[in-house]
Amino acid sequence: MTMPAGEVCERDADGTVTRPGPTSTGDLFFTFNRLALQGFGGVLAVAQRELVERKGWLSREEFVEMLALSQVLPGPNVVNLGLMLGDRFFGVKGALAAVAGMLAVPLVIVLVLTAAYAEFSRVAAVSGALRGMGAVAAGLIIATAIRLMTTLGSNRLGPPLATAFAFFTFVTIVWLRWPLLWVVAGLGTTAVAIAYARTP
Amino acid sequence: MSALVHPALSGADLLGLFGHFLVLSLLAIGGAITTAPDMHRYVVAEHHWISDAQFSASIAIAQAAPGPNVLFVAVIGWNVAGPVGALATMAGTMLPSTALTLIATRWGQRRRDTRFVRAFKTGLTPLTIGLLVATGWLLARPYVDLSARGVGAIVLIGVSIALMLRTRVSPMWLVGLGAVVGALGWA
Numbered sequence: 436m437t438m439p440a441g442e443v444c445e446r447d448a449d450g451t452v453t454r455p456g457p458t459s460t461g462d463l464f465f466t467f468n469r470l471a472l473q474g475f476g477g478v479l480a481v482a483q484r485e486l487v488e489r490k491g492w493l494s495r496e497e498f499v500e501m502l503a504l505s506q507v508l509p510g511p512n513v514v515n516l517g518l519m520l521g522d523r524f525f526g527v528k529g530a531l532a533a534v535a536g537m538l539a540v541p542l543v544i545v546l547v548l549t550a551a552y553a554e555f556s557r558v559a560a561v562s563g564a565l566r567g568m569g570a571v572a573a574g575l576i577i578a579t580a581i582r583l584m585t586t587l588g589s590n591r592l593g594p595p596l597a598t599a600f601a602f603f604t605f606v607t608i609v610w611l612r613w614p615l616l617w618v619v620a621g622l623g624t625t626a627v628a629i630a631y632a633r634t635p
Numbered sequence: 636m637s638a639l640v641h642p643a644l645s646g647a648d649l650l651g652l653f654g655h656f657l658v659l660s661l662l663a664i665g666g667a668i669t670t671a672p673d674m675h676r677y678v679v680a681e682h683h684w685i686s687d688a689q690f691s692a693s694i695a696i697a698q699a700a701p702g703p704n705v706l707f708v709a710v711i712g713w714n715v716a717g718p719v720g721a722l723a724t725m726a727g728t729m730l731p732s733t734a735l736t737l738i739a740t741r742w743g744q745r746r747r748d749t750r751f752v753r754a755f756k757t758g759l760t761p762l763t764i765g766l767l768v769a770t771g772w773l774l775a776r777p778y779v780d781l782s783a784r785g786v787g788a789i790v791l792i793g794v795s796i797a798l799m800l801r802t803r804v805s806p807m808w809l810v811g812l813g814a815v816v817g818a819l820g821w822a
Contacts, residue, residue, distance in 0.1 A: 471702045475810035478703045479767075480799065484806070500756045503763040508739055509660060510732025511667045511705035518733060519740045530737060541702020542709055546721065548700050549710050552692065560818040566778060567817020568699040570788045571810050573775035574795025580767035581800060590760055597761040604765025609772055615664050619762070627758030634754045 455491050456524050460532040463521050466490065467536035475568060478513045478537065480575040483582065492520065499586045507619055513537065592630055600626050644684070644716045649723050652678075652715065656708065656727030661735070666770075667705040667728060668694075674711060684715040698774075699810075778822070787822035 457463045470485045471478055479502075487498050505515030514534055521533030555561045590597035604622055607613045613621075644652075655677050659670040671694065678684045685693075693714055697707035705728065712724030746752045778788035795809050816822045 473701065473805055473807045474703065475699065475701050475807055477698065480806050484803075488803075499760050499763060503756060503759040504740070504743065505736070506666070506763050506766060507664060507759060508732070508736050509663045510729075510736055511663070511703055513703045514705060514729070515732065515736045518736045522737060522740055523744070527737065534733070537703060538706070541700065542706060542725075545697055545700040545702060545706045545710060546713055546718075548696055549693070549713055552696055556692065559820070563820050563822075564814040564818040565695050565699050566784075566788070567791060567813035567815070567822045568810050569695060569813075570775065570778045570791045570817070570822055571795045571813030572698055573771050573778070574792040575799060575806050575809065576767060576774060577771035577792070578796045578799035580764055580771055581796070583764055583767065587761060587764065591757045592761065600758075600761035601765035601768070604762045605769045605772070608766065608769040615669055615766075619664060623759055623762055625758075626761060627755050630758035631750065631754035634750050634757065 454494070457492065457529075460521075460525050460528050463525065463529055464532040464536035467517055467533045468540060471537040471541050474513075474541075475572065477572055477576065480579045482513055482516065483579050486520070492524075495583065496586055496589065499583050502583075507623070591633055592626065596629070644720070648682075649716060649719060652712070652720065653723040653727045656712075656724045657731055660728050660731040663728075663732060667708060668770075671707075674708075678711060678715055685711070689714050699814075701807075784820070784822055787816065791816055791822045 457466065466485065470481045473485075474481045483498060486492050487495055493501065501516055501519050502512065505512045505519065508515055514537065517533035517537050518530040521529035521531070523529075525532070552561070584601075587597040587601060588594050592600070600622060604618060607618050607622065608615070656674075659673060662673075663670045675687075675690055679687055679690050690711065693710040694707045697710050698704055700706065708728045709721040709725045712720035712722070714720070716723070743752055743755075775788075775792055778792070779785055791813060795813070798804055798809060799806065813822070
């Protein structure tokens, strides 16, 4: 398995890749707290950078797989991702530590901002700043998607078919406005069936 | 505690609010934001607890603030009924999906080498990437038009993408840049 440049990982003498992991539930709590506090406009872009590129707890492939599962399971995606990652290393305690780290401080901040915004929403600079931050948040999500597109190349469906499924997902959601449930039931089932046939 | 409750909301209303978000939690495939239209129907159209503008501002504030976007649920609850409302909507949203995710993860982890689980992940990964692009697109669209500010927003989005891909700068600084550019009225 080749590692994209810049990822943190080590190789044993026999060539297998070993990855660092969180040292404790406290490490999980503070890592997720730190990435949540940097996550203006959503946490996903920061989570990818921190967990894959900086900490090396997951490879890009593992990150996309976990993200795929967090998206098909109900609930907030990054919260589900935190639950899975925490559970993988420290069981239920780890899962709860990751999610508590991600939510506790940001929850207080957002409620304080809510109270403040009621006072200042008529100031043009304040609503303008909110607009600018929203535009950047959109750019961050798109950049994360572009970076994760490299995993389509190693998908067992083959790059052309994997790319086609990604493209049709985009089209059905954005232009055809299908409910997500239909997309997952239709395209998802087809993709999984083809993958099943091609999996040894 | 009763002093904290919004005057219009009885205990039964709060229980109804909690129950509604409990059900939506299990329908939130693809993220909590996908159930926003139904939350709108419940708290704005059906019960008139908050206005349309308050609902939109709730989502915008949660996106601008640090932390997961799911916190917009807490902001809606806060606007409906103060701290108790935030507790009702947040607990309702988090409990069912958290329990289900933990159960499903462990089930999948025990069977991770089986043909089905491997095919399941392989098949769904391309959909994930398509969904991410779609989310970025839908978030960007309200800011993009051919007015001077719309063009400014397009440049801002393009610069954010380029800096994210080409440098290791923290996204936090990019959002700060967006706040300054927006406050100056350029985007």
